[in-house]
Amino acid sequence: MVSINNQLSEKKVTEKEIVVALAGNPNTGKSTIFNALTGLKQHTGNWPGKTVSYARGNYVHRGKSFVLVDLPGTYSLLANSIDELIARDFICFAKPDVTIVVTDATNLIRNLNLALQIMEATNNVVVAINLLDEAERKGIIVNIDKLSEKLGLPVVGTVARNQMGLNRLKDTIDDIVTKKIVTNPLKIHYPPEIEQKIQEMTPELENILKGELNPRWVALRILEGDKTLIDSIKQYLVYKEIDIKGEVALCH
Ligand SMILES: Nc1nc2c(ncn2[C@@H]2O[C@H](COP(=O)(O)OP(=O)(O)O)[C@@H](O)[C@H]2O)c(=O)[nH]1
Ligand SMILES: [Mg+2]
Incomplete structure (x- = not known):
């Protein structure tokens, strides 16, 4: 992969x-x-x-x-x-x-x-x-x-x-x-408690993700308890600077 x-x-x-x-x-x-x-x-x-x-x-x-x-x-x-x-x-x-x-x-x-x-x-x-x-x-x-x-x-x-x-x-x-077509995909709105949590998590996620991934989507996966995404984020995003000579470094 x-x-x-x-x-x-x-x-x-x-x-x-x-x-x-x-x-x-x-x-x-x-x-x-x-x-x-x-x-x-x-x-x-x-x-x-x-x-x-x-x-x-x-x-x-x-x-x-x-x-x-x-x-x-x-x-x-x-x-x-x-x-x-x-x-x-x-x-x-x-x-x-x-x-x-x-x-x-x-x-x-x-x-x-x-x-x-x-x-x-x-x-x-x-x-x-x-x-x-x-x-x-x-x-x-x-x-x-x-x-x-x-x-x-x-x-x-x-x-x-x-x-x-x-x-x-x-x-x-x-x-x-070519951006001749600009999309504006429909986003699902979740119940208020979930939307509230997403808002609380967004600033920190924005800091960590630095525009690489959509913070709202990552927040939803975390709330869902999806550990595989955290592993992939570490593998592809967080460690890329440490592993600068390795393969992961090229993945952004
Ligand atoms: N009738 C019809 N059959 C299609 C069409 N597109 C694909 N198929 C058939 O649907 C089956 C599955 O297609 P395939 O490309 O292998 O699907 P994949 O699993 O999404 O890769 C094959 O038998 C195709 O020939 C279509 O537009 N019309
Ligand atoms: Mg196929």
Whole structure:
């Protein structure tokens, strides 16, 4: 995990490559989108130290090179499993320029749960509503514009198997990178006691995190008792200056 992040971070600095992550529930079409965009120019392997496989590839759009990373399929970003840990750490610490949340149009309620969690951790999100052909077959009509308005970010309808909507998706990713599109993701408001605690914790977290991670999101994870995030913060952020010659130092 660490060295993948490093490769990508280094690339970003040296070659100004743009890093795009594909996140989503299993079987929503992530790999189909990945294959359609990258063709055969992909590398597969296991995340370092983990048995979970990854695929990384490139595509060129509007004359720019994009690195696309196919993250493990997950139902949440709560690090309950190794897949969720990898997806969460990649989104939070490798900081892709854009994260695409690929959703199944026939099962939006469950799929948007993950989208909302990712939107708490990062602003640079595009939601792809995939399997629109299956939805149509089942009589489900998705109001893409309304959803985009409600979520506060771009939503693109796709039928990845037929490559439908993928050009629009690539345009949208680039528009986020160039800030032609500025997102304003919907944030969940929690009960007053929790909002109060978040406010109390925010100043200290801002000091520790120094803009690297969203303090509100970290406060929520701490309130939830998520120890894995603290471990990852120590590994990627706090120790990076001590371990300046090591791999972790490159992870910001
Ligand atoms: N009908 C339909 N099938 C799709 C679409 N996109 C992907 N699939 C199929 O859905 C299945 C799961 O896709 P895959 O890309 O492996 O999903 P992943 O688990 O998210 O990587 C495969 O059989 C794909 O061919 C789509 O837009 N429409
Ligand atoms: Mg896949």
